[in-house]
Amino acid sequence: MTASPAPATLTARAQQASSRIVEDILTLVRHETGSYDLPSLATGLDLLRELTVQCLGRPDHERRHSGGACGDTLTLTYDGTGAGHVALVGHYDTVWPTGTLAGWEQPEPTEDGRERLGGPGIFDMKTGLAQGIWALRLARETGAPLPTVTFLFNGDEEIGSLSSRPVIEELAQRADVTLVLEPSAHGAVKTARKGTGIFQVTATGVESHAGLAPQDGASAITALSEFVVAAAKVAAPDRGTTINTGLFKGGSAINVVAGHATAGIDIRVGSAAEQARVDEEFDAIEVSDPRVRIDIDHAWNRPPMTLNSASVPLLDLAREVARDQDRGHLPDTAVGGASDANFVAALGLPVLCGMGAVGDGAHAQGEFIYVDTVPGQTALVAGLLGRLAEPLRG
Template sequence: MTTSPAAALTARAQEVSSQIVADILRLVGQETNSYDLPGLAAGLDLLRELTVDRLGPPDQERRHPGGECGDTLTLTYTGSGPGHVALVGHYDTVWPTGTLAGWEGRQPGDDGRPVLSGPGIFDMKAGLIQGIWALWLARESGAPTPTVTFLFNGDEEIGSLSSRPVIEQVARTVDATLVLEPSAQGAVKTARKGSGVFQVTVTGVEAHAGLAPQDGASAITALSEFVIAAAAVAAPENGTTVNAGLITGGSAINVVAGRATAGLDIRISSPAEQARVDREMDAIQVSDPRVRVEIDHAWNRPPMTLSAASLPLLDLAREVAREQGREGLRDAAVGGASDANFVAALGLPVLCGMGAVGDGAHARGEFIHPDTVPAQTALVAGMLGRLATPLPAPATAS
């Protein structure tokens, strides 16, 4: 019986899965906290080395300096077909340097299913390696392949502050963008919340807490009032959440605080909610008129929805999955934001969550299921084969 190309691709992914996993663990072994510039540089050097080891030298390469952030690396491999695809992923993690030494990992669950655990393995170093091997598999199959541009950025976890222009530039030059972020329990991600990080600065009046407390206006008290009011701006039923994740203030325990700050993480699902949050945050009043409240409205990522431009990519992913024996590939809307948000906001084709299957992003004990690595890698490889010829542009209303 003749083996179908899809079945052969899946079988080959299974054969090389141990090598894929070895590369994943090697990358996890290099810590790359978003604020550790030496660690980020070493991590990007290793990621480039792993890419070149598997795919050879790129036809085009550029390292975009990140300044106070990790650099962004673009590597382009010319394909045999007319299509052009971007594979995008970040190599920075939320974990402080030194976390690896004390990482206790995670044991298999009650079902005995194997897991691999390590800082950043799920979010998202496994996805990066799977993307590299996906092109390796697509090339080895002998089928036409598109030109592929890898984009590896080192600042996604802190807002893609330096890499956003590079991401948007690359997305404009390709036919489709696949973001190698972890999946949602195997589902691809077609909708994500937008995000903002508001910095609130409260300036009060310092005074001696024992001798003349009436002369002071506590910035900490006022900030507490503000944070409680800000939490009430949330509207979970509309997809809007507000989290005060970091608070600082005061100079000494016996001084009425003259300054306090808070960092608010805000997630929204629509532009209308973004406008409402802006309006209601600015309307918050504190009880002491001597206190000044300043709010920096720093919206970072716009909401991502499944657009007409991206729907053909979802259809293609489902078709490729069926051909590979995976029925019912799901898609999901999630609360987290990613670099896919930037691409979607441009009205360009993008599909996210093409990476690892596991759980625990940003949580100690994050893990992947290594038995899913072949299928996830084959899915991206199969899509690359189909995208060797660009998908037809969606019809537009006249």
């Protein structure tokens, strides 16, 4: 670990560059990149690469990993002058379908006059992408020793990082530390996140005519309705476990007893023990009609994230940088959402999440950022890079 660039210099440079950072944020937001729109994801990643090269020059190493049915993953590596290696991870896909931008209304300033900017994905997490790119530029401009930095931009985080997970895990194992540029929690870094399950439950019943022979049918819809009501009771909010059936479909016609139905269930857990309990209790659910078969796809997408021992020195270092930059104490927090940091933490590797935007409203029409926080968040990441020119030691 080496001495960081002068905090005042970084902060001042970030303030001076603020308008250009915000313009890059808006450039990314203006190009919509919904998780299921592959053509838009492809051009969005091209745009993100172009902005990175404009800001930092051509990378020393570059690789584009095909996502197949998902958005591609791009890694760009800029060699440093020190022995350290930092991974900066962020996703460019959003939950918003193409066309959302046209009807988006900009938020009014707050009552005390703070400027806010809104747009699909501006908070989660295009602001973090731009801030991460500019953080390396600002750190370079100080002339201080710097680590090698690898950016990883993935286009499938919002749907589970189905193709990018192995790329993320491989990079995290090569790097000394990973900083995930997801939005902050009102300025706090995120050191604990819930694990997520995306379960698909299928009910297979017996079709029959709803008027002529209803007794011959076994309704998959009725049985699956019983199942999801029972599944909701498995939730234990006091232990951090929530369960939400967000999708439900089935049947073939109004006058046919349904022979097929499916439900998509979102599960959040705070511990591996809760994950095991949910699995066991879901498998024990019974429905009233034995003619209906219930099949459960126990698809655990992300393991729970906790502040592991490897991440404690990284959090301490981030707090030192924040104090040096006159930010005061940098808080950390646990949140219910999951991110790609979950994968890194589960490997026992050092990681901090929530290094990006300050704002609110992720996945909601009102998502926004506070413009006045952009320089400070950028300077924080830049300051950390300056302290990681040599590998972090616990």
